[in-house]
Amino acid sequence: MEKKELLDLIIIGGGPAGLTAGMYASRSKMNVLMLEKMMPGGNVSITAEVENYPGTPNITGPDLVDLMEKQAREFGLEIKSEEVLNIEPGAGTEGHHVKTDTNEYYAKSVLVVSGSSPRKIGCVGESEHLGRGVSYCATCDGAFFREKEIAVVGGGDSAVEEALYLTKFASKVTIIHRRDKLRATKVIQDKAFKHPKIDFIWDTVVEGIESEKMIVDNLKLKNVKTNEITNLKVQGIFVFVGYIPATSFVPGIVDKDQAGFIKTDMEMRTNLPGIFAAGDIIVKKQRQIITACGDAATAIKSIEFYNEWFYEDEQYI
Numbered sequence: 001m002e003k004k005e006l007l008d009l010i011i012i013g014g015g016p017a018g019l020t021a022g023m024y025a026s027r028s029k030m031n032v033l034m035l036e037k038m039m040p041g042g043n044v045s046i047t048a049e050v051e052n053y054p055g056t057p058n059i060t061g062p063d064l065v066d067l068m069e070k071q072a073r074e075f076g077l078e079i080k081s082e083e084v085l086n087i088e089p090g091a092g093t094e095g096h097h098v099k100t101d102t103n104e105y106y107a108k109s110v111l112v113v114s115g116s117s118p119r120k121i122g123c124v125g126e127s128e129h130l131g132r133g134v135s136y137c138a139t140c141d142g143a144f145f146r147e148k149e150i151a152v153v154g155g156g157d158s159a160v161e162e163a164l165y166l167t168k169f170a171s172k173v174t175i176i177h178r179r180d181k182l183r184a185t186k187v188i189q190d191k192a193f194k195h196p197k198i199d200f201i202w203d204t205v206v207e208g209i210e211s212e213k214m215i216v217d218n219l220k221l222k223n224v225k226t227n228e229i230t231n232l233k234v235q236g237i238f239v240f241v242g243y244i245p246a247t248s249f250v251p252g253i254v255d256k257d258q259a260g261f262i263k264t265d266m267e268m269r270t271n272l273p274g275i276f277a278a279g280d281i282i283v284k285k286q287r288q289i290i291t292a293c294g295d296a297a298t299a300i301k302s303i304e305f306y307n308e309w310f311y312e313d314e315q316y317i
Helices: 016-027 042-046 061-074 138-145 157-166 186-194 289-312
Strands: 006-012 032-035 078-080 084-088 096-100 104-112 116-118 149-153 172-176 198-201 204-211 216-223 229-232 236-239 243-245 275-277
Touching (some): 006 096, 006 289, 016 032, 016 042, 016 061, 032 104, 042 061, 138 236, 157 172, 157 236, 172 204, 216 236, 275 289
Parallel strands (some): 149 172, 172 198
Antiparallel strands (some): 084 096, 116 243, 204 216, 216 229
């Protein structure tokens, strides 16, 4: 049987956490491979403007990702466009087995940084109107709603930030939130409350998305306290109600929380030796670009120590 190459590290995911990890690992002369089923960048690549990443004021998401990718590649990071289907944890020193849609790889350690995807409302008409007035990406679709009235669903940082961005195009933006106050940080809330184009509907959920000619023109709303049903005439709806972690390929024996986010310690170690996780995929309070990058840097140092301890120090083999 042909002996498989044993890599030092496989990174699964190409967002800021993945690119940071790739840069750190490559710079440390590790034999590392990044697997990303799409283009590197993750959710940041569809973010219009990044205001709070140190040293890069008012940079666009795509530009920031381009800089990160270029820097990682300059240190020698190899990136392949493949979808990871499964990770088989290794026993002993043969390494972990990573299967993709086109190849199989073995590595001493695996770092999961696959991020998350937008959560849907799940109401009537949502799927049918995707691309016809329903969107999960203000950067991608905001320009299509110039001088139109639109709704944004959600009350966290992402929802309010995207609502503010959409005021560049829409004539009016209505934020619909199921609670009676926002969850966004105070500075973002203040901007939204002061903006002349933004209105709010509290204690309300979207029950249905309607149209006459398959282009959104009405939202059926329900007040969660009174059960009153009302209509809101809009020409578009942007949904920002959280994210679903991309962990379908992660072994079931890896500890996760109820939402599916991976549990790690402060060194980014999971409960399985040699399998690490970082960034938006893990259980944490803050999901920001800078925290994802910090997680990744921590993970690489942990991985370096693990590989040396487990594979190179003979007293532990």
